[in-house]
Amino acid sequence: MSILVNKDTRVVVQGITGGQGTFHSARMMAAGTNIVAGMTPGKGGQKAVNDVPVFNTVREAVEQTGANASVIFVPARFAADAIIEAADAELPLTVCLTEHIPVMDMIKVRNYIDGTNTRLIGPNCPGLVTPGESNLGIISNDIVKPGPIGVVSKSGTLTYEVVYALSYNGLGQSTCVGIGGDPVAGTDFIDVLEMFEADDQTEEIILMGEIGGNAEEKAAEYIKNHVSKPVTAFIAGATAPPGRKMGHAGAIVDGDSGTAQGKQDALREAGVRVAEHPEQIVEIIMANR
Amino acid sequence: MSILVNKDTRVVVQGITGGQGTFHSARMMAAGTNIVAGMTPGKGGQKAVNDVPVFNTVREAVEQTGANASVIFVPARFAADAIIEAADAELPLTVCLTEHIPVMDMIKVRNYIDGTNTRLIGPNCPGLVTPGESNLGIISNDIVKPGPIGVVSKSGTLTYEVVYALSYNGLGQSTCVGIGGDPVAGTDFIDVLEMFEADDQTEEIILMGEIGGNAEEKAAEYIKNHVSKPVTAFIAGATAPPGRKMGHAGAIVDGDSGTAQGKQDALREAGVRVAEHPEQIVEIIMANR
């Protein structure tokens, strides 16, 4: 098995006729992804890259091709509506790669999709891949390899780095999920941890977080109570300059939470093996297998 | 047992210092209802009828008295916000008696409370009563009597009529719930049927509907599949003049649904005993016990 996507996932690409949509659709198809439709308003009836049929709306694409997942490649100012369109068309899964979506738009999107059965991955993420089955996003298929490690990460290139090292050392992945680092995202660490815990193929889990927010602390709490599989983690940003401080308000709300140290401590306390730099992730896993 | 309310229900009355709020709070308390707080903005710190403490907001009332239900007696233009306030204060139950709330307000309210754990009864309803335990609303306590019959109804005075006849004939009620006849309400027949089916005290159920909409048809479908207890029903409005017809649109949407005949047929088909006039309800129940 694997989580979220597999060979049977039927994908519609939102924004398929744009530059990014065309380029990455070809790459995804080369990786074996079953792209059944594209969507660009006003271009319905045309053919996109590799003769993929284009529809004017996601709903039409779903009605006519049975698509059950989408990948969104549209500019930030249209991305929030694209996510809502995917949910309105009752797709079980939509992956939004777009960065710089205004946070209030994402608050409204999250509020909307929470009332639906649609799972959103992202935005501002590299997507997800089940190696050898389906690749929804921009994680290079050249660096992944099927296997027993579940990977969930806020950061794109850091994921590539670690996945590459895993594959290089013969450690394949069940599914790699980039959840994105935006303050309001569709899917949190906990959602993915729950899926990995339930997934037969996944034997152990890598979690890569970043400073800021408290998603890692919450994940630690969840792991302590609900995850039996070994988890190895890395937190990026120990030396990052403090971000814009949001007036007194930021200090009142955040207190001391959100630091790399605090997150590492919380994870260690939950029994997670915490790497000090990304190369150590693979070392820790190799040493314990 | 009983459903929704019992002796332990701790009630805050929203709008307690108004004429209706004062009058009915006294009546509810006389019926044994445990009213622990009242709420009127700007009158916090005062005492209302029977020395009930008044708070400025529902949240304060909850924080300081542990109230876990509210009854709303406020004018229509403030009622939607009053419901949202009750839900925001995380009350498990709120009963809104107000009529003439604009339908778009109720659409927004319903959308909001569906994301919370609050159950709304009403609006435009007489409330609900578990005889001998707690009475949240304006159903006269003089006409109810504890017993095995669960009553759910869209109509106020029709409920009184039937409950009176039940009690007069020695048939007590587990709980009587007036769900109100507004197009967008907080609680549907099905919600209450599910609770009655699960309630030990309730041996059989009376359902009173009205022409219009399709709530009765949906209830029939639900009864067929999920309700094992005997159900007796009455549909008011067989001779009512056709309501305002909403242009072509109404005909397109409604087709032939919503008539008394259609509802009676659907209920009969689901095994429900359908009374032709309200006196028959009691006759049917008496004949079958």
Add this chain to the structure above:
Amino acid sequence: MNLYEYQAKRLFAKYGIPIPQGDVAKTPEEAKAVAEKLGGRVIVKSQVHTGGRGKAGGVKLADDAADAAAKAKEILGLDIKGHVTRTVLIDELAPGGIEQEIYLAILIDRAAKKPMIMASYEGGMDIEEVAATQPEKIFKVWVDPSVGLKGYQATYIASGMGLPKELWKEFGKLLANLYTCFMGSDAELAEINPLVITGEGHLMALDGKVTIDDSALYRQPELAAMEDKEVIPASELKAAEAGVSFIQLDGNIGCMVNGAGLAMTTMDIIQLFGGSPANFLDIGGGADAAKVTTALEIILSDPKVKAVLINIFGGITRGDEVAKGIVAALDAIDTDVPMILRLAGTNAKEGLEILAGANLPTAETLSDAARKAIAAAA
């Protein structure tokens, strides 16, 4: 509350939806003046709160201003299903003619608890039949008011019904405007049938029907002021002023009941036993002498009424108090129409004794009351 076609179209125009040039007239002379201003051929349309105007002769083409006056003369005063025409709308014809008739409506879908948009390329008079026989030709989308109407929803409709692509942008804008109009007006329905593609290749609303949520009229003063009180029966106006809910029907047994559900049930049971109710009347909470008097006056103003059934359930209001109110009201009204009184609920027994003491015929059960009323009216 329903708006007249011309009111609906003026509301549309306020929200940027294109409508034909035109104006209303209450006399043939006014109609002529409007037609002169418009120039050329015009259409003269009865403004009444009912459908089927065309088949009833309430909509006519006119070749010129003189003809418009003549057609207005034919239509003014025309009775369409009981609605007498007091006003006509004179509109220019669609510029360049009509290429396509589209049906477009937004209404509240009570099942989905959301505004619903319906559209079809088979617009016009037969849309209801299209809905019944070719439902796949009606395109529907539901709007979540918390996020509003989205562009892809307009695209779905435009694409589905086959609107030419060069009109998609115009249609999207028009639909967004109609949605803003719908929400901003607290409408229950905003319907354009037909929305046409003119010979000049643009969209235009040739007809309009708007229903406003009565409960929201308090915050829609401009729309509330559009109500045409002249066409409301005097009895209904009087009832509304007294806080009594009243609808005139065709039977001969007047009904006075407290509560809408019980009032409907009282009518039902009269019919069930072979009688015919003359009205729906919900007297609301309380039943003091003044309210009972007003209600009785309204009921008795209908000469068809041969008997009156008064059915009051004593709940919060006690039966004895209600009985006193009824006795006082009947003292004040001079009528020989027989009254059958039924009291139930709290203190019903005491109330019935008071009524019996005043020599008023009473009934204990609703079916008994109905049978007695039917007998009295026969």
Add this chain to the structure above:
Amino acid sequence: MNLYEYQAKRLFAKYGIPIPQGDVAKTPEEAKAVAEKLGGRVIVKSQVHTGGRGKAGGVKLADDAADAAAKAKEILGLDIKGHVTRTVLIDELAPGGIEQEIYLAILIDRAAKKPMIMASYEGGMDIEEVAATQPEKIFKVWVDPSVGLKGYQATYIASGMGLPKELWKEFGKLLANLYTCFMGSDAELAEINPLVITGEGHLMALDGKVTIDDSALYRQPELAAMEDKEVIPASELKAAEAGVSFIQLDGNIGCMVNGAGLAMTTMDIIQLFGGSPANFLDIGGGADAAKVTTALEIILSDPKVKAVLINIFGGITRGDEVAKGIVAALDAIDTDVPMILRLAGTNAKEGLEILAGANLPTAETLSDAARKAIAAAA
């Protein structure tokens, strides 16, 4: 993007929130003119994007216009935590004095995924300590944007913090205006500290801090135009124009990395092994010669830089293509600062061969690269 105090307060005023009369000045003469217009005593405040102005001497009272000029002279040019004062705000004092200082803010609560309102009757400079030691004195409500701010939420705060009842209505209106301002401006934060009750018994915003969501600036052109580009370091401006994300730091090892997470990680590992990063630089997608050249120029414009670590993960962009870009860029730049290059991912081997062929020092792992860079910078 942060607004200056005077920009925030002007924005508040646009939304109906009362602020003191006042204006900005860039010279003592301008300050004098403003103070003359205001009359009486004034306050002169440094306008910089940092806190702690008061303790740094950036906020001073002035008795009259001449004094205002003198105080402005002291404050203009003042360096507060690296922020040089170029503008001062001259405000009237709160009419009738200050009766009470209130803290009021709306911000986006990332955990709740909703706007959150915070308020306290313990406003002023010590609010952070109040939050830490007496959290019960901070009142919080969360707003669901789909229904908006509700009156009961303002009542909860006013009642909780003990605002006099006669000010509840004024407070409710002010809070509603602040929420409208927050939402309408795509703000991440709108803070008033202190919001005061003046001696005349009204509410007034004496200070203001507003942060706008950078991602939403495209639809906030008026706010975007308020950005003071003069105070942004030239290197950051240049980076922003090239689509490169750059933050200046204090160390001596320049970093050029693709991807924010990997860039942070590269800095982390330099520090872990005892070095000190000079900057954060995320070169973004692609790494062609032009982009690498610009990034290098930005890094090398910092004289503290003693070595540069270039860490590129070849994913979509292949390692050999990246290597060619780097070689071309280094050909074009004249520098003797040592470069350590690390390529990984797709076609990394081919890339490293190209770099080695150009006599560039390479590393295969990130830790190896970090150690080599630290050694080179030592």
